[in-house]
Amino acid sequence: xxxxxxxxxxxxxxxxxxxxxxHRSVLLGGLASGTTRISGLLEGEDVLNSVAASRALGALARxxxxxxxxxxxxxxxxxxxxxEIDFGNSGTGCRLYMGLAGAYDFPVTFVGDASLSxxxxxxxxxxxxxxxxxxxxxREGCRLPITLRGPRVAAPIEYRVPMPSAQVKSAVLLAGxxxxxxxxxxxxxxxxxxxxxxxxxxxxxxxxxxAADGTRTIRLEGQGRLTGCDIQVPSDPSSAAFPIVxxxxxxxxxxxLPNVLMNPTRTGLITTLLEMGGRIEIANExxxxxxxxADLRVRSSELKGVTVPGERSASMxxxxxxxxxxAAFAEGETVMEDVGELRVKESDRLAAVAAGLKANGATxxxxxxxxxxxxxxxxxxxxxAGSGSIPPVATHLDHRIAMSFLVxxxxxxxxxxxxxxxxxxxSFPEFVPLMRELGAELEDGNV
Ligand code: S3P
Numbered sequence: 001x002x003x004x005x006x007x008x009x010x011x012x013x014x015x016x017x018x019x020x021x022x023h024r025s026v027l028l029g030g031l032a033s034g035t036t037r038i039s040g041l042l043e044g045e046d047v048l049n050s051v052a053a054s055r056a057l058g059a060l061a062r063x064x065x066x067x068x069x070x071x072x073x074x075x076x077x078x079x080x081x082x083x084e085i086d087f088g089n090s091g092t093g094c095r096l097y098m099g100l101a102g103a104y105d106f107p108v109t110f111v112g113d114a115s116l117s118x119x120x121x122x123x124x125x126x127x128x129x130x131x132x133x134x135x136x137x138x139r140e141g142c143r144l145p146i147t148l149r150g151p152r153v154a155a156p157i158e159y160r161v162p163m164p165s166a167q168v169k170s171a172v173l174l175a176g177x178x179x180x181x182x183x184x185x186x187x188x189x190x191x192x193x194x195x196x197x198x199x200x201x202x203x204x205x206x207x208x209x210x211a212a213d214g215t216r217t218i219r220l221e222g223q224g225r226l227t228g229c230d231i232q233v234p235s236d237p238s239s240a241a242f243p244i245v246x247x248x249x250x251x252x253x254x255x256x257l258p259n260v261l262m263n264p265t266r267t268g269l270i271t272t273l274l275e276m277g278g279r280i281e282i283a284n285e286x287x288x289x290x291x292x293x294a295d296l297r298v299r300s301s302e303l304k305g306v307t308v309p310g311e312r313s314a315s316m317x318x319x320x321x322x323x324x325x326x327a328a329f330a331e332g333e334t335v336m337e338d339v340g341e342l343r344v345k346e347s348d349r350l351a352a353v354a355a356g357l358k359a360n361g362a363t364x365x366x367x368x369x370x371x372x373x374x375x376x377x378x379x380x381x382x383x384x385a386g387s388g389s390i391p392p393v394a395t396h397l398d399h400r401i402a403m404s405f406l407v408x409x410x411x412x413x414x415x416x417x418x419x420x421x422x423x424x425x426x427s428f429p430e431f432v433p434l435m436r437e438l439g440a441e442l443e444d445g446n447v
Contacts, residue, residue: 001402001421001432002386003409004441005379008252008300013434015240017042017233018261019427020166021291023050023092024198025231027100029070030054030061031078031177032202034228038068041233045426046090053097056081075177075226084109084145089346089397089426091119092167094144098124099171102133103154103178109137109147115346115397117144124171127159131175154179156222159186163341164314166191169218173199173206179222187216191314192265197290202226234261234293238318239428241269242403243438245322247298248278249329249379249411255298255438258284262292268308268316269323270296276303276330303330305375310338317341320371321404324353327373328362328382329411340369346423347396356393356405359385360416379412386417386445399423403431410440417445 022042027050029036041047051061051068058079060071073079078101087094087110094110098121101108111117122142125135132151139145156179161168169185173195176183196218199206205221240260247255262285274280281297303326308316313336316323320339327334342349354366361382363374376382385405386392395402395418402424409416421444424431432442 001406002415002417002443002445003406004415005412006250006410006440009247009250009410009438009440010254011438012256012258013243013437015235015243015257015260016044016428016430018236019044019046019238020092020192020194021198021233022047023096024194025233026050026054026061026070027096028198028202028226029228030057030059030072031075031100032072032226032228033074034072036070036072036228037230038070039066039232041068042236042427044429045088046093049086049088049090050093050097053085053087053093056085057101070228072228076223078104080106081108084111087112087116089113089115089423091116091346095124095167095171096174098128098148099174102128102148103131103150103175105150105152107136107147107149109145111145113397119143120344121146123163123165123168127157127168127172128175130157130159131155131179150178156181156183158184161185161187164189164191166195170195173218173220176220176222177204181222183220183222185218187218189314190214190216190265192263201229201290232289234288234291235259237261237266237269240296241319241322242407242428242431243435244273244280244296244298245326246407246410246435246440248273248301248303248326251300253298253300256295257298258295259293260296262294265315268312269319271312272306272308272316272323273326275306276326277301278303302377303375305330305332305334307335308337313338313341318400321349321353321400322407324357324364324371324373325404325408328357328375328408329377329379330375331377332375334373334375336371338369339371345398347398347401349398349401352394352396352398352401353404356385356401359390359393360408360412381413383409383412383414383416387414392417392419392445395420395423397423399426399428403428406442
């Protein structure tokens with residue numbers, strides 16, 4: 001796909017539902033007794049794979065009008081799946097269901113696409129082993145395909161999460177649902193807290209204590225009853241990030257995005273863009289289902305480079321690729337600290353971003369766990385990947401790399417071509433029509 005410089009972007013568009021909340025709605029709905037009704041579920045490939053996983057474990061799930069209706073098995077009552085479960089590109093789906101089903105006394109085989117099969121799974125399997133789960137089979141280096149089998153009775157553990165990861169925290173808590181007694185997760189750096197909030201919403205007995213230094217201790221009582229509930233999924237701030245950055249860097253733009261999730265564990269990008277001088281107005285702030293929601297109005301801005309502190313990285317971990325694109329249009333240097341986790345996402349995002357920026361004429365320096373981008377206000381000379389002798393941007397099966405570089409092409413002097421737009425469907429299937437509705441010039445590069 002090729003993105004060319006747009007005249008302006010304007011209008012109001014609804015970004016699809018939050019991916020993290022969507023996975024957890026389907027997973028917990030499929031586990032709880034009774035019915036869960038979900039409105040605004042993200043129907044991206046990643047979440048649809050979670051729907052299939054819940055079905056494989058005994059839940060019923062169907063769409064009724066705009067709602068998804070899920071009937072769960074009841075906690076402790078998942079069924080042994082008939083075949084392997086395929087999570088496609090989704091690290092979140094795979095790792096959360098490893099926690100959920102891994103502690104049951106039957107084998108479950110987890111498989112995924114080429115990207116997911118390269119990602120580290122020891123971070124999930126290690127704590128599960130402490131609970132008595134057996135790693136029956138895996139590829140070298142604890143990579144998919146992986147088969148787990150739980151013990152007759154799983155042991156509740158106390159586990160200190162070694163890296164900032166909501167997926168690891170969530171996997172241990174979900175496994176703890178099937179263990180007698182209290183499972184404790186200690187989280188030195190706060191990560192997205194959707195699992196804790198939603199477990200409480202489904203009736204789990206769970207408490208969170210935050211120490212003076214910010215360390216959080218989460219205690220969950222295992223083998224309790226979970227009951228279905230109604231969920232309204234707000235718009236995904238990690239998807240909103242693409243039209244937000246596009247509106248900031250395309251001249252004469254004025255874009256409104258209603259009902260975006262504003263949970264403070266997810267708003268690091270907005271904080272950073274405001275520091276860079278971005279004109280982002282946060283209006284109509286309110287609460288729904290225990291989450292903060294707001295409408296965002298974003299206008300073209302003259303951005304300035306900043307240093308993004310490492311402490312902020314967990315609250316914007318998925319947004320660095322598109323921040324790097326914003327930085328390529330900002331005056332001066334933008335430094336992103338302590339972002340080593342980006343190397344184990346859907347692709348090695350530090351390498352993919354650095355290569356893509358360089359292919360499009362931007363100045364970028366990459367360290368083991370940091371990235372530095374020097375911007376060109378107005379985007380003069382930027383772009384050009386996929387024309388002449390320059391190959392298109394390599395997206396490595398990574399939806400956020402694909403969308404970030406299409407955003408770059410919307411404001412760069414020369415068009416930007418990416419090698420594969422199909423991964424966008426994992427998290428934001430409406431991206432192309434929605435951006436076109438705002439005024440973006442996107443064309444299929446194969447036509
Ligand atoms: C997610 C957690 C994050 C994030 C991912 C979604 C979640 O991963 O990158 O897109 O829903 O729990 P880590 O737990 O690896 O940081």
